Amino acid sequence: MASTYLTKSKSFIIHTLKSKLHYTTRTSHFTNSLFHHRLLHTLSPLPPVPKHANYYSIGKDYVARRSHATTSASSQINQLPVESPSSQILDFPGGKVKFTKNMIFTSNSTEERVNCYRVLDDNGQPFTDDIDLLKINKELALKMYTNMVTLEVMDTVFYESQRQGRISFYATTTGEEAINIASAAALDNNDFVFPQYREPGALLWRGFTLQEFANQLFGNKHEYGKGRQMPVHYGSRKHNYITVASTVATQIPHAVGAAYSLKMEKQDSCVITYFGDGGTSTGDFHAALNFAAVLEVPVIFFCRNNGWAISTPVNEQFRSDGVVVRGKAYGVPSIRIDGNDALAIYNAVCEARKLAINEQTPVLIEALTYRAGHHTTSDDSTRYRSVDEIERWKGDQNPVKRLKKWIESKGWWDNVAESEYRSNIRKQVAQAIQVAEQIEKPPVADMFNDVYDVPPRNLNEQEAFVRKTVKKHREDYPADVPL
Amino acid sequence: MASLIIQRIGAATSFDTNNNFDRRSLSGRKSGFLVVRSDGAKITTGLKPIGSRTHHLVTNAVATKPGNSAASTASKSGHEILLFDALREGLEEEMDRDARVCVMGEDVGHYGGSYKVTKGLAPKYGDLRVLDTPIAENAFTGMGIGAAMTGLRPIIEGMNMGFLLLAFNQISNNCGMLHYTSGGQFKIPVVIRGPGGVGRQLGAEHSQRLESYFQSIPGIQMVACSTPYNAKGLMKAAIRSDNPVILFEHVLLYNLKETIPDEEYVLNLEEAEMVRPGQHVTILTYSRMRYHVMQAAKTLVNKGYDPEVIDIRSLKPFDLHMIGNSVKKTHRVLIVEECMRTGGIGASLTAAINENFQDYLDAPIVCLSSQDVPTPYAGTLEEWTVVQPPQIVAAVEQLCK
Numbered sequence: 001m002a003s004t005y006l007t008k009s010k011s012f013i014i015h016t017l018k019s020k021l022h023y024t025t026r027t028s029h030f031t032n033s034l035f036h037h038r039l040l041h042t043l044s045p046l047p048p049v050p051k052h053a054n055y056y057s058i059g060k061d062y063v064a065r066r067s068h069a070t071t072s073a074s075s076q077i078n079q080l081p082v083e084s085p086s087s088q089i090l091d092f093p094g095g096k097v098k099f100t101k102n103m104i105f106t107s108n109s110t111e112e113r114v115n116c117y118r119v120l121d122d123n124g125q126p127f128t129d130d131i132d133l134l135k136i137n138k139e140l141a142l143k144m145y146t147n148m149v150t151l152e153v154m155d156t157v158f159y160e161s162q163r164q165g166r167i168s169f170y171a172t173t174t175g176e177e178a179i180n181i182a183s184a185a186a187l188d189n190n191d192f193v194f195p196q197y198r199e200p201g202a203l204l205w206r207g208f209t210l211q212e213f214a215n216q217l218f219g220n221k222h223e224y225g226k227g228r229q230m231p232v233h234y235g236s237r238k239h240n241y242i243t244v245a246s247t248v249a250t251q252i253p254h255a256v257g258a259a260y261s262l263k264m265e266k267q268d269s270c271v272i273t274y275f276g277d278g279g280t281s282t283g284d285f286h287a288a289l290n291f292a293a294v295l296e297v298p299v300i301f302f303c304r305n306n307g308w309a310i311s312t313p314v315n316e317q318f319r320s321d322g323v324v325v326r327g328k329a330y331g332v333p334s335i336r337i338d339g340n341d342a343l344a345i346y347n348a349v350c351e352a353r354k355l356a357i358n359e360q361t362p363v364l365i366e367a368l369t370y371r372a373g374h375h376t377t378s379d380d381s382t383r384y385r386s387v388d389e390i391e392r393w394k395g396d397q398n399p400v401k402r403l404k405k406w407i408e409s410k411g412w413w414d415n416v417a418e419s420e421y422r423s424n425i426r427k428q429v430a431q432a433i434q435v436a437e438q439i440e441k442p443p444v445a446d447m448f449n450d451v452y453d454v455p456p457r458n459l460n461e462q463e464a465f466v467r468k469t470v471k472k473h474r475e476d477y478p479a480d481v482p483l
Numbered sequence: 484m485a486s487l488i489i490q491r492i493g494a495a496t497s498f499d500t501n502n503n504f505d506r507r508s509l510s511g512r513k514s515g516f517l518v519v520r521s522d523g524a525k526i527t528t529g530l531k532p533i534g535s536r537t538h539h540l541v542t543n544a545v546a547t548k549p550g551n552s553a554a555s556t557a558s559k560s561g562h563e564i565l566l567f568d569a570l571r572e573g574l575e576e577e578m579d580r581d582a583r584v585c586v587m588g589e590d591v592g593h594y595g596g597s598y599k600v601t602k603g604l605a606p607k608y609g610d611l612r613v614l615d616t617p618i619a620e621n622a623f624t625g626m627g628i629g630a631a632m633t634g635l636r637p638i639i640e641g642m643n644m645g646f647l648l649l650a651f652n653q654i655s656n657n658c659g660m661l662h663y664t665s666g667g668q669f670k671i672p673v674v675i676r677g678p679g680g681v682g683r684q685l686g687a688e689h690s691q692r693l694e695s696y697f698q699s700i701p702g703i704q705m706v707a708c709s710t711p712y713n714a715k716g717l718m719k720a721a722i723r724s725d726n727p728v729i730l731f732e733h734v735l736l737y738n739l740k741e742t743i744p745d746e747e748y749v750l751n752l753e754e755a756e757m758v759r760p761g762q763h764v765t766i767l768t769y770s771r772m773r774y775h776v777m778q779a780a781k782t783l784v785n786k787g788y789d790p791e792v793i794d795i796r797s798l799k800p801f802d803l804h805m806i807g808n809s810v811k812k813t814h815r816v817l818i819v820e821e822c823m824r825t826g827g828i829g830a831s832l833t834a835a836i837n838e839n840f841q842d843y844l845d846a847p848i849v850c851l852s853s854q855d856v857p858t859p860y861a862g863t864l865e866e867w868t869v870v871q872p873p874q875i876v877a878a879v880e881q882l883c884k
Contacts (some may be wrong), residue, residue, distance in 0.1 A: 022703065194629070227664065229664045236668070237669060242665075243665035245661065253623070254626070257628060258633040260635075261633045264635065284622060287621060289615070450662050453725045
């Protein structure tokens with residue numbers, strides 16, 4: 001596999017994927033032609049693509065998938081008339097474009113979809129003979145696997161505890177354990193993480209303990225958020241994991257801002273932000289991608305396309321070929337990967353990180369996966385999708401199982417180790433819950449602190465009023481909240 | 484006067500209808516009273532004489548003649564400067580002082596900003612530190628918040644305050660909240676600034692008064708500048724503050740000229756400004772309306788009134804200390820604002836004063852605001868939506884009867 005970088009950005013991924021994306025040919029004009037093509041569709045119809053594409057390279061992808069004459073019966077690029085490019089050009093503020101006499105609208109159909117990168121097949125066996133892609137040693141593989149198992153067990157036990165009424169709310173990451181752990185494994189601990197809310201695995205990988213997770217869920221006085229946010233809205237400054245906010249996709253522009261600050265201070269790290277398929281419909285997503293491309297900042301946009309946004313399936317969320325093509329539209333190097341394949345995720349994020357930092361460019365990764373659990377504990381997904389579908393994805397496609405098959409085939413793991421590990425973790429989580437439940441809740445003062453750096457007079461007055469009221473009617477207020 | 488609404492809170496109290504201005508003492512709290520004879524001459528007993536103001540009145544909303552504000556009389560030397568330049572000076576001083584300060588917004592870079600507040604900064608600091616952004620207020624506000632959380636101190640410029648409505652989600656749900664919800668782990672020292680208010684025929688969408696919408700958001704501070712002196716001081720204070728601060732400028736005030744001190748100064752974000760001490764009535768105002776009030780004050784003085792004018796400057800939180808002291812002295816309050824009647828700064832201020840100083844009031848608080856209509860384009864109609872000096876004079880006369 002050619003692993004030579006082209007100096008002028010963006011091309012490494014294209015090179016690596018040459019054999020996979022069968023229609024990518026030449027890439028040396030990547031930057032220029034992409035630049036041209038940004039404006040093409042706004043000015044004049046796209047030029048027809050010659051059979052032997054030696055022409056607009058990445059634009060050709062764009063053209064190949066979209067350039068279909070709406071009136072003609074043919075929908076294959078090979079059937080478009082061969083024509084030598086016009087010698088007349090339009091010298092426009094956005095770049096030079098060539099004219100054509102053919103009026104061709106791009107198609108709204110997406111028959112040819114971007115291919116998906118994977119390393120391990122459904123049976124956990126390498127999909128390719130190229131062992132370079134499996135550059136993971138035993139220690140790393142086991143660390144990834146055990147973290148994925150911990151995440152899986154943690155989710156199950158915490159979910160159960162919500163059902164039992166011990167915590168008020170929970171959201172599982174069932175089915176997305178590989179995304180959570182493998183992406184974090186490929187990053188450095190100094191890289192900022194701007195999560196959505198389904199990525200506690202990144203915290204787990206960085207050393208957040210089960211007790212710290214449990215404390216946040218119970219909102220007790222030891223949790224870093226001081227009891228102010230909902231369960232699963234973790235945040236930890238020392239782990240460079242920004243506090244989760246419930247608003248969808250607002251973290252995406254934040255990530256661009258953080259990447260901008262890294263660029264200003266010339267740091268050798270990057271930013272990663274996660275979001276789902278639903279989040280890509282928001283204004284914040286589009287504007288942030290556009291900004292990141294224009295500003296040339298080192299941010300990885302990681303989309304967990306898990307098929308569902310609560311009850312909205314992806315074909316009701318967008319009509320584009322998923323999310324990966326949106327990156328292309330904004331001039332962001334993009335890739336589609338198998339989100340249930342831990343090794344593929346690891347490889348892709350490694351390369352994305354290198355690209356982002358060395359070439360100061362954003363990167364978009366669309367990981368195809370499945371949300372095997374409910375949206376949250378407030379949801380029963382069997383109401384809008386079949387139990388069969390859920391079970392199918394919990395089967396062979398399950399990321400934990402697939403990685404397990406691979407490490408077992410390497411002789412690094414077995415069923416004895418598995419059951420031992422699982423029962424151990426289960427005990428630890430249960431213990432953490434018990435401990436967290438007993439700890440005191442944050443005091444009333446924490447309701448008024450941190451609104452500003454120093455509480456202003458009106459907040460002090462309001463706090464005094466609350467204290468007075470609570471003292472007067474102590475029996476009406478919870479006994480475990482200190483004043 | 485057809486378009487003006489005067490608000491009265493509570494039952495109307497009776498006033499003397501003759502020309503004597505009689506301030507009633509309330510259960511012995513005040514000593515002495517002021518009597519104004521019908522010929523306009525004043526007799527005072529035990530109170531400071533009226534001529535004890537320390538600065539001139541500024542009489543025109545877009546005044547070009549220099550006026551000295553109280554605080555700047557202390558300095559020996561100074562330089563004349565226009566308001567937009569004062570903002571720029573403050574910004575530049577802070578950018579020199581702290582390398583983490585950066586600016587982002589539309590056309591702030593090489594264009595120098597739509598109102599020239601960032602003129603010359605991009606050539607000096609580079610176009611990464613003075614960043615031109617694409618047109619997406621939600622995104623660059625979010626960007627500023629993310630950059631602030633990871634160590635920078637951005638200043639986010641809205642080309643017009645009204646455009647920041649697009650960034651409301653980021654400002655309310657993230658900017659105001661993340662310091663709190665993260666348990667104090669991440670701070671957001673941003674300054675969000677831009678021109679707002681009714682201009683000269685800018686149309687309804689460009690004449691918004693965002694302070695009414697933003698005032699409820701917990702976690703942010705709001706200040707409004709009105710003179711070159713306080714513009715520079717507030718800008719510097721806002722940048723140095725670790726809290727998110729929204730600095731409201733006014734489209735029509737950018738060309739005000741004033742002499743400001745040469746030496747460095749920073750103002751307090753939570754303090755109001757005593758524009759003109761007085762005895763008869765407290766007039767609370769901010770931003771452009773300060774100038775309409777001062778113009779009316781001139782007329783009022785000629786008619787024998789002695790208004791105390793306070794530019795509240797700090798819109799969130801209110802400087803109830805200075806306001807309270809003034810109310811305790813004059814017992815009558817008139818609020819003059821540019822916000823709409825419903826839910827404006829005046830509405831909140833009325834509630835706050837009533838709650839805290841009700842015992843000191845001799846009359847219900849009067850609040851003059853703009854009407855609840857989108858700002859019309861036609862010049863005469865636009866003029867009528869904004870409180871004008873004759874209305875202020877009439878309100879004071881009514882209040883002091």
